[in-house]
Amino acid sequence: MEDKKGPGARLKVSKFKLDSLLDITLSINANLPTEDLLSKYEFILRNNLGIGKILIFKHSGAWECLLNGGFPKHFETIDVESRLIGISEIFFGAPDIGFEGVDIIVPVFNNNVHLAFVFIGDIEEEGEGMSPVLKHLNFIQTISSIIIVAIENIRLFKESLRQEAMKKELELAAKMQKMLIPDNNHMPKNPKIIVTGFYFPHYEVGGDYYDCIRLSGTKTGFCIADVSGKGISAAILMSNFQASLRALFTSDIELEILVKKLNSIVVINAAGEKFITLFVARYDHKSRVLEYINAAHNPPVLYNTVTRETLYLRTSCVGIGMLDEIPDVQKSEIKIRDFSKIVCYTDGLSELKYSDGKDIGTIEIIRHITNTEPVESNIRDMIKDLGLPNNNPSTFDDVSIIAADFVK
Numbered sequence: 001m002e003d004k005k006g007p008g009a010r011l012k013v014s015k016f017k018l019d020s021l022l023d024i025t026l027s028i029n030a031n032l033p034t035e036d037l038l039s040k041y042e043f044i045l046r047n048n049l050g051i052g053k054i055l056i057f058k059h060s061g062a063w064e065c066l067l068n069g070g071f072p073k074h075f076e077t078i079d080v081e082s083r084l085i086g087i088s089e090i091f092f093g094a095p096d097i098g099f100e101g102v103d104i105i106v107p108v109f110n111n112n113v114h115l116a117f118v119f120i121g122d123i124e125e126e127g128e129g130m131s132p133v134l135k136h137l138n139f140i141q142t143i144s145s146i147i148i149v150a151i152e153n154i155r156l157f158k159e160s161l162r163q164e165a166m167k168k169e170l171e172l173a174a175k176m177q178k179m180l181i182p183d184n185n186h187m188p189k190n191p192k193i194i195v196t197g198f199y200f201p202h203y204e205v206g207g208d209y210y211d212c213i214r215l216s217g218t219k220t221g222f223c224i225a226d227v228s229g230k231g232i233s234a235a236i237l238m239s240n241f242q243a244s245l246r247a248l249f250t251s252d253i254e255l256e257i258l259v260k261k262l263n264s265i266v267v268i269n270a271a272g273e274k275f276i277t278l279f280v281a282r283y284d285h286k287s288r289v290l291e292y293i294n295a296a297h298n299p300p301v302l303y304n305t306v307t308r309e310t311l312y313l314r315t316s317c318v319g320i321g322m323l324d325e326i327p328d329v330q331k332s333e334i335k336i337r338d339f340s341k342i343v344c345y346t347d348g349l350s351e352l353k354y355s356d357g358k359d360i361g362t363i364e365i366i367r368h369i370t371n372t373e374p375v376e377s378n379i380r381d382m383i384k385d386l387g388l389p390n391n392n393p394s395t396f397d398d399v400s401i402i403a404a405d406f407v408k
Contacts, residue, residue: 184376
């Protein structure tokens with residue numbers, strides 16, 4: 001746009017600026033897409049002000065080229081952090097720092113933080129006088145700030161909608177997951193084995209799982225499992241695992257066959273990206289025999305209140321999904337003495353730390369269960385002493401516990 005001398009010309013220029021700002025403001029209020037806002041901006045600068053080339057770098061978590069109107073493609077890969085971040089005002093020395101063809105660099109700020117950089121090149125000169133662009137530089141800076149801040153607000157609004165949608169999805173997923181993990185009021189009732197559980201996901205949803213299933217009039221099955229990783233992907237795999245285990249776990253299936261079938265399912269569903277550690281057991285109330293397989297899970301602690309003997313039910317095979325086929329699955333059996341109790345847990349518990357930075361391991365479990373009190377009371381005391389779920393700063397993983405008293 002020419003800026004000839006005289007009040008009429010100056011009035012025309014002022015009207016153009018006001019009209020342009022009004023048009024941009026109305027477009028922003030009309031919630032036009034980012035692409036349309038950039039098109040209007042580029043038209044004003046290139047068609048009306050005679051700017052030959054425009055390029056915008058904007059920070060949206062990382063620096064990206066938002067608009068390139070006329071500059072060579074390699075300009076889009078400029079390392080903004082190292083080459084531009086020191087520019088805090090309109091800069092005229094771009095060629096001196098290696099940006100050939102750039103006449104002006106205009107920084108744009110939001111809350112005193114760099115939000116964007118506008119490159120302007122190929123300014124049309126007006127004879128021997130000052131370029132009209134230089135005369136209207138304040139206007140260029142103003143309209144650039146308005147457009148770029150508006151685009152940033154659009155991004156933040158979309159991000160808030162995405163976060164809100166994700167929050168609702170996580171809340172729904174958390175509710176569904178809680179439905180899959182039995183609470184203590186819905187544990188199978190049996191006078192010979194009293195089972196209790198505690199579940200504290202680190203995020204809204206987690207990859208831990210425990211269960212207790214009445215298999216027959218004399219047999220009860222229980223398990224605890226931990227998916228590698230956290231969050232939704234771990235929760236989805238665990239939900240599928242829960243459904244598979246409940247479908248396959250019967251009173252007469254060999255535990256070795258159960259584990260191998262579960263392994264095949266996890267291998268397919270996880271596609272080699274995740275695995276599951278598992279402790280699965282079946283207790284016969286009549287014979288008082290506990291048979292179990294520990295697939296790379298933390299060894300449960302078995303304690304007898306009469307003999308004061310402590311046993312660790314250690315690993316029998318690799319984790320579920322680690323290999324296409326588990327080469328050697330060995331079931332273990334143990335005769336349960338009267339007045340015994342068992343505590344199964346995930347590594348979110350054993351990897352909690354003392355103030356000196358050392359893992360608690362099973363120290364707190366042993367300290368709390370070596371008495372004649374019911375194991376549910378023991379675990380509640382331990383949870384309180386450890387500040388779970390919200391008052392322990394070393395909590396970085398899901399924490400799950402399933403425990404049982406074997407009654408005479």
